[in-house]
Amino acid sequence: MYSVTKRIDFCYGHRLLDYDGVCKHPHGHNALAEIEVRTDNLDNRNMVCDFSDIKRVVKGWIDRELDHKMILRHDDPLVKPLQALGEPIFIVDSNPTVERIAKLIFDHAVSQALPVVRVKVWETPTAFAEYRGETR
Numbered sequence: 001m002y003s004v005t006k007r008i009d010f011c012y013g014h015r016l017l018d019y020d021g022v023c024k025h026p027h028g029h030n031a032l033a034e035i036e037v038r039t040d041n042l043d044n045r046n047m048v049c050d051f052s053d054i055k056r057v058v059k060g061w062i063d064r065e066l067d068h069k070m071i072l073r074h075d076d077p078l079v080k081p082l083q084a085l086g087e088p089i090f091i092v093d094s095n096p097t098v099e100r101i102a103k104l105i106f107d108h109a110v111s112q113a114l115p116v117v118r119v120k121v122w123e124t125p126t127a128f129a130e131y132r133g134e135t136r
């Protein structure tokens with residue numbers, strides 16, 4: 001089994017509803033995502049996947065959809081005021097935890113036919129969440 005991992009930096013803001021802690025307030029993170037792609041056989045270039053392909057597919061999507069945006073639950077009272085102000089937001093159906101963000105990135109990579117097996121998102125230098133796909 002071969003694997004490669006690409007790291008992608010991005011920034012985002014969020015808050016958690018129905019949560020009794022400091023993360024119930026709007027705040028931001030300098031995140032680091034690690035995207036692991038795995039295969040049994042190398043391609044004709046002797047690669048699992050070109051790092052530039054991961055960058056184009058995943059970083060391109062992160063830059064368009066998540067980077068420097070407030071990621072908010074669809075029923076967050078901040079959604080409408082921020083939209084009215086023209087502020088950049090990304091709306092999700094459940095609390096925008098780092099676990100949820102890892103799965104969003106994973107799902108996008110899979111939808112673009114990358115053989116991704118794991119996405120780890122570091123929310124802070126000491127805390128991360130990871131989403132792994134089904135075992136092949």
